[in-house]
Amino acid sequence: MPSPLPVKNGVGPTRLRIPASGPWATIADYFVAKFDHLDSGDLYRRFDAGEIVDSDGRPIGRGTELGGSDPFVWYYRDLPAEDPVPFQEEILHADDDLVVIDKPHFLPTTPGGRYLRESALVRLRTRLDNPDLTPIHRLDRATAGLLMFSARPATRGAYQSLFEKRRVVKVYEAVSARPLEWDSDEPAIAGRAVPVLYRNHIAATRGTLRVVVDDAQEPNAETVIELKDSGISASGRAVLHTILRPHTGRKHQLRVHLAALGIGILGDSWYPDLLTEEPDDHSLPLQLLARELEFTDPLSGLPRKFITRRTLSEAPVTER
Incomplete structure (x- = not known):
């Protein structure tokens, strides 16, 4: 599903499915209940500021009720402080379509858990100034070695099919x-x-x-x-x-x-x-x-x- 929000500082937006019904009067109320470990006032502020949008990029207000035709909302995660992974990836090859790196141990391929900026994907998007970079396959965070990325959507499927067809x-x-x-x-x-x-x-x-x-x-x-x-x-x-x-x-x-x-x-x-x-x-x-x-x-x-x-x-x- 295409995102209505662009990549920001190398990190893509997050998509959240909203239930069609439930004990919450509004989408904002569901959001606050789901993320009850976060400050509710700050979450409501984000709705008021237009930071939570639907799949067309339209801001969702604090009073928007559940049950709309679009079951998804999009937003940027607040990036926590991260301990840097003290090892650097090496770019072995880069052209208009394909990027190949030598990934170090301990660096995840994509953002997840406590690693967002400290991932090969976000580092490369920032380093190469290319928000379209997408991994064609993955390596475990603990595994080092060769990792391939698609550099542009137009040719991504051709490289992905190589792995799909072994x-x-x-x-x-x-x-x-x-x-x-x-x-x-x-x-x-x-x-x-x-x-x-x-x-x-x-x-x-x-x-x-x-x-x-x-x-x-x-x-x-x-x-x-x-x-x-x-x-x-x-x-x-x-x-x-x-x-x-x-x-x-x-x-x-x-x-x-x-x-x-x-x-x-x-x-x-x-x-x-x-x-x-x-x-x-x-x-x-x-x-x-x-x-x-x-x-x-x-x-x-x-x-x-x-x-x-x-x-x-x-x-x-x-x-x-």
């Missing part, structure tokens, strides 16, 4: 703690000789942090796990360095698959176990990196390949 070859790297039973002469993961093809059924439930694995259903997620290296990291950990080639793109797929094979990714506080939320540990970011993106450009027909310049801090530096 015409993008994606390669990742991960570092895990090395299993105690590891045998360098006969490398195997969970008793399977490498490379390992792992498949299962992953389902994401709205409102939950983690995905659910359902072994009773047909697999819908598939990853090939290859061994890149094993040894000792700079911090002294015995580790496995793997190359991951996902054939599907389910939420948290790589994290779930490695955890299921007994080689959960170092720095992962969600899989295999959900740990208590703690402040970000910059000394041990999630050891997962989006390393390569390769595809045929839908506009020019030419092959394109992008490779990250980042590395994983816990990759082995010595053999043992």
Whole structure:
């Protein structure tokens, strides 16, 4: 749905669905009840100031009743103070249609939760002065590496269709703690000789942090796990360095698959176990990196390949 309000300081407006009926006399009353943690006087002031609009951009007054033909209102969120993410994205490619960046760990792809300005999208919109920038795919906040953005609406669908039709070859790297039973002469993961093809059924439930694995259903997620290296990291950990080639793109797929094979990714506080939320540990970011993106450009027909310049801090530096 197109927004009646423009992007402002890199952040787009918020859309809220208004119920057709209820115990509230007006839209403003519903707004105040929904956001009861905010100051009601300030919320009413925003209606009086014309800051809350309908889908045509017309201001909604304090006395506008529920039940109008337009079920949505639009507004700008008040931006809270944010702790800056102390790592910078790198622009690897930019043209009139496509922007590719190397995203650092800890930076979310899009605004959400406590991160608004401190997201790759808002940073790039501001940095490139382009409010039309939109991510073509996403990386978890904890994951570093290659991330693609559409630079203009006219060609956005062409690039989005690449991912929808699985015409993008994606390669990742991960570092895990090395299993105690590891045998360098006969490398195997969970008793399977490498490379390992792992498949299962992953389902994401709205409102939950983690995905659910359902072994009773047909697999819908598939990853090939290859061994890149094993040894000792700079911090002294015995580790496995793997190359991951996902054939599907389910939420948290790589994290779930490695955890299921007994080689959960170092720095992962969600899989295999959900740990208590703690402040970000910059000394041990999630050891997962989006390393390569390769595809045929839908506009020019030419092959394109992008490779990250980042590395994983816990990759082995010595053999043992």
